[in-house]
């Protein structure tokens with residue numbers, strides 16, 4: 047039985063990757079950092095099928111201890127401060143977690159067992175102010191946030207440990223991928239959660255930032271398979287993982303409202319633009335959700351992954367939006383029923 051260690055097990059990708067690897071017959075170990083709240087929210091349904099270990103990627107000692115205890119065949123580094131706006135308010139913490147944290151793991155692998163295969167969760171945010179369209183493995187990086195800059199460091203240190211020490215270390219350059227398990231701060235889940243609340247009469251209006259940013263949005267469950275495929279190759283390498291389609295935030299909003307039977311019409315311009323359903327304003331701009339500098343357009347070319355890994359995305363944009371809206375409708379309605387039942391008790 048192969049052993050895999052996943053850092054960032056409590057995150058969106060941590061859940062889908064752990065589920066995938068358990069399905070492949072792996073013994074799965076997840077590293078999580080101590081929290082004052084329950085850690086279970088995302089991983090509840092697989093908690094009995096995995097082993098959890100206390101650690102932090104900024105704490106070198108904890109990584110060494112875990113590697114010695116588990117001696118995994120594969121390490122998937124998904125841990126990071128991953129919310130782009132927080133990288134401007136907490137730039138040093140972001141550099142420590144998202145950048146230097148990766149060096150901690152690589153150094154721990156070098157010292158404990160160089161045969162461990164390593165996956166680094168690299169990001170399309172490294173392309174930032176894009177130097178070509180679509181973006182592929184050879185496209186130069188131009189990060190636009192402290193998060194993107196930290197990911198560029200992590201990408202290069204991964205490549206450097208591969209070249210310096212012969213470690214099987216690969217970068218998956220993943221474009222945005224979403225799911226019902228996505229954090230509610232990220233734009234897709236924020237939209238689907240708010241749209242579900244509008245449908246259930248719990249919210250009047252969605253407040254949003256830049257409507258015109260474009261992203262190549264895929265489904266997280268499809269993407270974790272690519273992570274695993276990278277570590278099954280004879281040679282380590284770097285791969286772009288994307289759908290090859292780009293959509294604006296505006297299109298995502300229109301599609302999400304369409305799922306609940308509301309067609310949005312846009313009026314006005316700039317910060318005064320609003321989205322209306324009939325006479326009712328259901329979308330408005332709030333500048334607090336705009337960024338200091340923006341990544342305007344991401345569109346990936348994953349033909350290398352298709353050719354060398356045999357990987358292709360399965361889920362289309364409209365399916366993804368519908369899946370997320372319907373999941374939020376269910377979650378919120380069940381929450382209302384639970385609260386109502388509790389109130390009556």
Ligand code: NAP
Pocket residue numbers: 053054055056057058059060077078079081101102103104123124125126127128129143167168169170219220221222223224229
């Ligand atoms: P996520 O939901 O934000 O999960 C991040 C995980 O990292 C959480 O489990 C978090 O723990 C953990 N973490 C943060 N700081 C840590 C630390 N110091 N020590 C240990 N664990 C720590 O992110 P995701 O969407 O699953 O993404 C997974 C990885 O892929 C991240 O590295 C992200 O930057 C990268 N990425 C994501 C996308 C995407 O579109 N989702 C695209 C490209 C790359 P808590 O639960 O305690 O916060």
Ligand code: F7E
Pocket residue numbers: 128129130169170171220221222223231232233234236253254255256257259260261295335336337340341
């Ligand atoms: O923003 C715009 C915002 O926060 C997407 C992370 O997983 O993917 C993610 O980073 C776009 C941006 O994701 C709101 O300005 C408009 O242009 O969902 P997001 P992100 O910044 O692309 C990459 C690949 C990662 O690696 C990251 O870890 O949507 N936008 N209005 C908004 N964004 C948010 N969050 N909230 C808004 O109200």
